[in-house]
Amino acid sequence: MGISITVNGKRHLLTVAADSPLLYVLRNDLQLNGPKFGCGEAQCGACTVMVGNDATRSCVFPVGAVGAARVTTIEGLGHGEQFHALQKAFLAEQAAQCGYCSSGMLMAAKALLERIPDPDPATIRRELAGQKCRCGAHNRIVRAIQRAAQELRG
Structure with missing residues (x-):
């Protein structure tokens, strides 16, 4: 088909x-x-x-x-010189260890920031609770999303 x-x-x-x-x-x-x-x-x-x-x-x-x-x-x-603010923030905060969850985590974070441009840490944790990360980078991921949110808001 x-x-x-x-x-x-x-x-x-x-x-x-x-x-x-x-x-x-x-x-x-x-x-x-x-x-x-x-x-x-x-x-x-x-x-x-x-x-x-x-x-x-x-x-x-x-x-x-x-x-x-x-x-x-x-x-x-985003890619190369045109990384999205989330990708830049994940790099800056070292929010990936093994990296297996990263693409899904980034896409879920993008959807979150489109709905809630200034989420607090509790909101980020709640909204991304279904995204599993086995290596324990959650605190870095939360910081990265907050950093990206700030950059996107200007």
Whole structure:
């Protein structure tokens, strides 16, 4: 079946089943390896991408449900000299240890900051509670999100 989706600003026409998980299409068909396969059950958040303005667990989200929404992965957030404020803050705060959760954490943080531009630490922890980080970088992640929020507000 032909599915047309826009990922990171680029339109793609794919021959995939509509019920294929978005994560599989991103990784296998589009070679976008930023979103990670963690649990496959929408429990860990390693696969989080933006579908429209929503942080979405792509491991259980059918590609056919994307519709006209734009998909943004970590590859579309920023790169090279054009890092997003969140990416710069994660680097400055050393908010990644193993890095496996980082792309999902960054995408969830982007969705958070779009909804709540000036979150306090308790709000950040509550909003990102579903994003699992096993190496214990949570305090650094919270500081990084606060730093990015400040930069984005000017």
